[in-house]
Amino acid sequence: MRILFMGTSEFAVPALKELIAHKFELIGVVTQPDRPSGRGKRLTPSPVKGVATAHTIQVYQPEKARNPDFVRTVKRLAPDVIVVAAFGQILPQTILDIPPCGTINLHPSLLPRYRGAAPIQWALINGETETGVTLMLLDAGEDTGDIISADRVPIRDEDTAFTLTRQLAQLGANQLVRCLSNMPIGEPPFAVPQNDAEATHAPRLTKEIGRIDWNQPAIAIHNLVRGTAIWPGAYTFFREKLRLKIVRCQSLPQELDRRPGTLEIAERQKLLVATAEGTLQLLEIQPATKKSMEAHDFINGYQLQTGEFFNY
RNA sequence: CGCAGGGUAGAGCAGCCAGGUAGCUCGUCGGGCUCAUAACCCGGAGGACGGGGGUUCAAAUCCCCCCCCUGCAA
Secondary structure (H helix, E strand, C coil): CEEEEEECCHHHHHHHHHHHHCCCEEEEEECCCCEEECCCCEEECCHHHHHHHHCCCCEECCCCCCCHHHHHHHHHHCCCEEEEECCCCCCCHHHHCCCCCCEEEEECCCCCCCECCCHHHHHHHCCCCEEEEEEEECCCCCCCCCEEEEEEEECCCCCCHHHHHHHHHHHHHHHHHHHHHCCCCCCCCCCECCCHHHCCECCCCCHHHHECCCCCEHHHHHHHHHHCCCCCCEEEEECCCEEEEEEEEEEECCCCCCCCCEEEEECCCEEEEECCECEEEEEEEEECCCCCEEHHHHHHHCCCCCCCEEEC
16 A cells, blocks of 8 residues: 655654554655754754655655645655645645545544644643544545544643653554554545534644733643643743743642732742742743753742742 | 854852952751751862963953854744
């Protein structure tokens, strides 16, 4: 079975690796073009490209998937099935029509919930206690295609976008291998339509979403920290201009009886912040321009005093 | 040539602009106080200030080159 893989980010890597490990016939890998990235704007290949080239698989990097040249290329490759995972571009119907077995997409949520670009992040931000990864047939809509299968996983309190992404990526990869191993010949796998009435949307995060509002309950802020961990991070401002990213924290039920955003140092080493409801204990902090550090070191190095506050 | 901050005791920071015996908080070691302590008091160890050159009577501080770290941006 001729498989064309399309993916870009870290989430797609386990899927590609599993396909390689199980010796599926990969006729090519499509990924986003190398982008200027990182300090100094060096041209950087996507994580998926790194894996593909390491296994000497042909790589295609169209600027636009709907580009006629690229569509012709896909036709020429004549894939039986296209597998998509975190590719980052909308595929035009002209491409979806090509593979006789359909285009299979790996989506890290329990569809129809959390359709869109940032399902893992929003599930965490919303404080969900369960999520999953869904295998579906891509259609013209955004994550609206028929569902092939889904795996559920509980979200633990210590989960962040990092841990969940890693976990769901691996689960999804296994699920994909299972599906491809049982594929019918010459036609798409069995799938059932989504219930659109239950659909919710998980749009791409923006930098502004990471800005902490201390007038929110401690639990909500803690969830924001977990959900934005990969990017943009949950941040606030200290002593007027210093941007601080909260890397790790914990929400406590106790009330500080201070204005939200006010700091309190407890037992010489605990960094507490008053919120609208409950208290947030900061465990790990990263001031802009510094490496992330323990709250304890932050208190010592910056000579923190109870009563100081965060601007927001 | 994208913008910007930084590398000073085990950790986090100050000192650098206006060169002249290296400082703060924490940790650590020893002693004391205490029923006891992560609390408090006293004392000690630990740093050729990222690397290399230069200027100077004198460089953590001024000049040049290199290495490394980080935030933003993408």
